[in-house]
Amino acid sequence: MTTRIIAIETPSLGDRTYLAHDGEVAFVVDPQRDIDRVLDAAAAAGVRITHVFETHIHNDYVTGGYALAQETGALYHVNADDAVSFERTPIRDGDVVEVSPELRVRAMHTPGHTFTHLSYVLEGAEPAVFSGGSLLFGSTGRPDLLGENHTHDLARHQYSSARRLAAELSDETRVMPTHGFGSFCAATSAGEDATASTIGQERLINPVLSQDEEDFVADTLAGLDAYPAYYVHMGPANAAGPAAADLSEPERADKEQLRHRLEQGEWLVDLRNRTAFAAGHVPGTFNFGLDGQFSTYLGWLIPWGTPVTLLGESREQVAEAQRELVRIGIDRPAAAATGRPAEWTDAPLATLTTATFADLVQVRHHRSVTILDVRRAGEWRTAHVDGAVHVPIHDIVTRMDDLPEGEIWVHCASGYRASIAASLIAATGRRVVAVDDDFDRSARVAGLAVVPETQPAPA
Known part of the structure; x- marks a missing residue:
């Protein structure tokens, strides 16, 4: 049977999760925190998840890998050299995992995004490499997320890792990165509009495979810009083995509760688009519309730990925002309210x-x-x-x-x-x-x- 690879998109964070199966069993690479999407995809395909692979300890989101493995009984493959506080199936460079006769996965050590980063090669007639934050479409993962002291060394590692992938894998090998679709984990924005690629295509378009090492390192370091402040909290959360997300409805807040929360300095976040917000909103509330990179910018700007109350037009809008937030470790909104701004306050509405x-x-x-x-x-x-x-x-x-x-x-x-x-x-x-x-x-x-x-x- 032909291997099927399903990409599960998270556009707001610029990331992808992958479910690969042979019609009976499946493995998952880099699952997001809201694992119900992965479970639904597996159920729709009629397959059983037996293995979960992490390419690295992620810095841009809270993983769902540990929770997914707990839910399904799958083996959870995490680099043996990663310092984690949970039980995992350790894996190292060169290890081969026989998920099934059709699904043979080989680990490759590809440091650069992190020191312990692994890529996973699906071998066989239709090869693919799940390259995580290593080789991206037209780019590479950024090398500065572990701190300034490591950036230069990691940039050189990233160059060597990309060259290793290109040297050892065939041109028809499909490239399946986790980052690079608008993600701040990408070193540059090159290729972020691409939807698919191969090793052969990357040879033609990716600077890491055409530049010499000194030029690549210089250009990469010069192109680095700021990344979201919440990233600092993601690595420790992922090393601890995050539990499954709680997506149950938050507490409902009335006008008096909303006023009190504002007075206490909490963040009341209006989820409506900017046109609706400008036309009328509760004074003192902030507009982070769901029509943009909502969780990225809210997580970046909010003082970490500040209670968040979500204001939306509908319960569905609040639920979408709540799902976005658990992906970056804001586990529970303090409260929520739905409807129209006039239902959230007795004060005159403000306009922008x-x-x-x-x-x-x-x-x-x-x-x-x-x-x-x-x-x-x-x-x-x-x-x-x-x-x-x-x-x-x-x-x-x-x-x-x-x-x-x-x-x-x-x-x-x-x-x-x-x-x-x-x-x-x-x-x-x-x-x-x-x-x-x-x-x-x-x-x-x-x-x-x-x-x-x-x-x-x-x-």
Whole structure:
């Protein structure tokens, strides 16, 4: 029987889980925390999960591997050299696991993303390599997540590992990375729109397989940008063997409870899209819409451990947000409320002014305003509005007091991050406008002077 490989996507984190089966038994590579998706995929295929493989101790999400193995009775393969506090089936470079006669999996040590990273080669007539955070589509996994002291060495390891994969595997071997689909675990954004690749294709397009080592290391290190702050909590959680996610409904909060939570400094997060939020919201609430990288940015900005209350249009919207949060270790919302903002407060609703880059040009003819760019440093260096203040969105909470007095017009690349930042700024009582517009398409056309970085960004 032909081997079938099912990719289970997690677009909000830019990751993939894989279920491979022969029609009877299956193995899983790098499962996310919400293992019900994997169990449903196995049930739909009519197969039994007997083995679970981790490519590495993940830094961008809480694994579901331990919980899945406990639920199914599968063997849980984790590198023998990883320091974990749970029982696992240790595996090392060169070990071969016979999942079934059709599913023969060989471990390859491919350090670079971490020191103990493993790739798993599915051998046979239709070979594939589950490359985790090693060889990605057109890129590699970033080498800096274990700290600055290890970054340079890991970049060199990443180069050697990619070269080993290309040398030992055939051109038709399918490449099955965990990261690289918008994930902050990728060293660069190259190839993030690709949906499939092979070793042969990577030889043609991936810089790690065409550059010499010194150029690759230099370019990789130069291209690294900030990564989400919550990553620091993921490794320890994964080394401890995380339990299955609790996706039961959170406590329902009425108006009085919501007011009390706001007064206590808790985060009340409005899940609606930025247009709905701008039209009317509870004063003091923050807009992290589910139509973007919700969990990434909420996990990045929130002081870790702060209680979160979810405000959504429906129970389904709250449930989706809750699922996103358990993937990054925010296990239980403090409370939730659904419906319309008028049902969440007795106070007058607040609104958020939105505008375009063309509006910004017109306003600057009449009064002085601060242009606040909340994109990441790499985006700023490529091009930015002349005279803008640059505070990356991940610094906005800690640098709120650094923002100039007066009216602030905040923009990002498309409007999603601008709405987040504007909602945080508005909650402090400042006058703020969210630019809901496409920077690359509209800023120059509107007549704004867009320049590359020639000197350090203004504070």
